[in-house]
Amino acid sequence: MAETERLSPRPSTLDEDAFVACYGDVYEHSPWIARQAHRAGLSARDDTVEGLAARLAAVFDAADAGAQLTVLRAHPDLAGKLAVGEALTADSGAEQAGAGLNRCTEEEFERFQTLNAAYRARFGFPFIVAVRGLHRREILQAFEARLNNDANTERATAVAQVNRIARLRLAARAGG
Incomplete structure (x- = not known):
């Protein structure tokens, strides 16, 4: 199942710019979500689809109404x-x-x-x-x-x- 599969490159091993380059586009025209997720710190759990999806969703869900809009x-x-x-x-x-x-x-x-x-x-x-x-x-x-x-x-x-x-x-x- 892809959700537990490891992503490549592994998110937790990337510096901020590389992480945003690889994963900043999963939210349409909104790389700030990936940037904030990286700045909060990534662990090996975030190297899976499930883990990174949850990490990114937490950033989006916590954003103020204007940013979400x-x-x-x-x-x-x-x-x-x-x-x-x-x-x-x-x-x-x-x-x-x-x-x-x-x-x-x-x-x-x-x-x-x-x-x-x-x-x-x-x-x-x-x-x-x-x-x-x-x-x-x-x-x-x-x-x-x-x-x-x-x-x-x-x-x-x-x-x-x-x-x-x-x-x-x-x-x-x-x-x-």
């Missing part, structure tokens, strides 16, 4: 840029393509655009879900259901999904 807003709209050929981060592009978001029908694409706009208007950040293992129809269903959440519930859900995305990205790097 900045991370949430760093995420792309689903089936947005990818569907029209614009660049995403390598991780986001692969994740969205893996869920088939680059193969939306015209109707699905329009539905994503409508939901993206409604969600951003309601919550102030893009809809975030760990898409790995999901089909675009499942993502649309989750999108529609979560639009009914209150602001606090949805923000907590988005933060949890960002942490899940980071864990999945680490697992992929460990070969899982």
Whole structure:
């Protein structure tokens, strides 16, 4: 199982700059999370997917509301840029393509655009879900259901999904 697999290079052996270069991108455009995790000190436990994911999540979870909101807003709209050929981060592009978001029908694409706009208007950040293992129809269903959440519930859900995305990205790097 990838979660208990050791990461390579081992996080606890890296200086701050090397650590941020290797792991600073698991939270979308937010290397400060990796930097703070490194500054707090890393141990051999952080050399596993599970350990490093927990360490990074603790930093993100402890961040103030403004910093968390900045991370949430760093995420792309689903089936947005990818569907029209614009660049995403390598991780986001692969994740969205893996869920088939680059193969939306015209109707699905329009539905994503409508939901993206409604969600951003309601919550102030893009809809975030760990898409790995999901089909675009499942993502649309989750999108529609979560639009009914209150602001606090949805923000907590988005933060949890960002942490899940980071864990999945680490697992992929460990070969899982």
